[in-house]
Amino acid sequence: MKELSLNILDIVQNSIRAEAAEISIMINESLSGDLYQIIIKDNGRGIPDEILRNVTDPFVTTRTKRRMGLGLSLLKYHAELTGGAMEIISNVGKGTEVIVNFSFSHIDRQPLGDIAGILVILMASNQDINFIYTHKTEYGEYRFSSEETKEYLEVAALNEMNLLEEIGWMIGENLKEIKVSGFELRERNRVIL
Amino acid sequence: MSKITSLADLKKRREELKSGLDIRVKAIDPESVVQVKVAMATCGIASGAKTVMEFFLEQLERRNVEAVVTQTGCMGYCYAEPTIEVKLPGQDPVVFGFVDLKRADQIIEKYIKTGELVDGIIPVNYQTIDLKE
Numbered sequence: 001m002k003e004l005s006l007n008i009l010d011i012v013q014n015s016i017r018a019e020a021a022e023i024s025i026m027i028n029e030s031l032s033g034d035l036y037q038i039i040i041k042d043n044g045r046g047i048p049d050e051i052l053r054n055v056t057d058p059f060v061t062t063r064t065k066r067r068m069g070l071g072l073s074l075l076k077y078h079a080e081l082t083g084g085a086m087e088i089i090s091n092v093g094k095g096t097e098v099i100v101n102f103s104f105s106h107i108d109r110q111p112l113g114d115i116a117g118i119l120v121i122l123m124a125s126n127q128d129i130n131f132i133y134t135h136k137t138e139y140g141e142y143r144f145s146s147e148e149t150k151e152y153l154e155v156a157a158l159n160e161m162n163l164l165e166e167i168g169w170m171i172g173e174n175l176k177e178i179k180v181s182g183f184e185l186r187e188r189n190r191v192i193l
Numbered sequence: 194m195s196k197i198t199s200l201a202d203l204k205k206r207r208e209e210l211k212s213g214l215d216i217r218v219k220a221i222d223p224e225s226v227v228q229v230k231v232a233m234a235t236c237g238i239a240s241g242a243k244t245v246m247e248f249f250l251e252q253l254e255r256r257n258v259e260a261v262v263t264q265t266g267c268m269g270y271c272y273a274e275p276t277i278e279v280k281l282p283g284q285d286p287v288v289f290g291f292v293d294l295k296r297a298d299q300i301i302e303k304y305i306k307t308g309e310l311v312d313g314i315i316p317v318n319y320q321t322i323d324l325k326e
Contacts, residue, residue, distance in 0.1 A: 125263040161254040
């Protein structure tokens, strides 16, 4: 995976499978502290201790269709490449928190990529989950919550693609505002093929 | 188009658009519309499932196809990612592998609109895999 946002999409799938009702994605950028931190927190069913111990082993998965689970191990690898680390805190019945620290300035730290597009995909296919996205940089902080957006717009679900696309652009404009590093906003009305 | 930077802008724009657009109520019964499932596990994401999913979300809406696009886990065809499963109403699901944007376009234009099969079909046997477990 070439972008951190794709890794985030992958890790969030675990939270979705754990039947989380609220998934929060936090990114903290600190150039002065040379830290790029991603925190993914959910209120799903949590990971039992015996699985948690081996969760970053690529040959451990709770799936039955195949015997490998690469998502967490891949992200851990990417973090360690930059001199960072990954930590997973999980309580059965309460939820799981994945904290990944990267060295901000390391050449192997991938760019963020199209995080706005990732949020749009997640919201489009998981209407019942509240996604909260917080991004902190040295220029400010931006917070987005799909539940709050629904309430503000007085809509029952975010299922219209036009609306979701606009939400994506809105997130993008706000991220540009706080000068998010490595963020790539997909151009509007891109001509395909 | 003016920039949308806050929820207030978004709401204003919704209100402007409302008059011009007929608001489509999504069918509640997914069985009566086209269902597209994009496999989105590590293998899928790494080979470009995000772009494929965005394409289906946007283009089905733009081409006025009543459809539900969702994501699913790994179907076990990691070698053929990105894979998608398309279920036309009243028919058995068909799994397509190696889906890039060109093939995604063919799937919409040929398979979804006219029922004509296109390249890249993976002979489906995952029902039998389930039984074996």
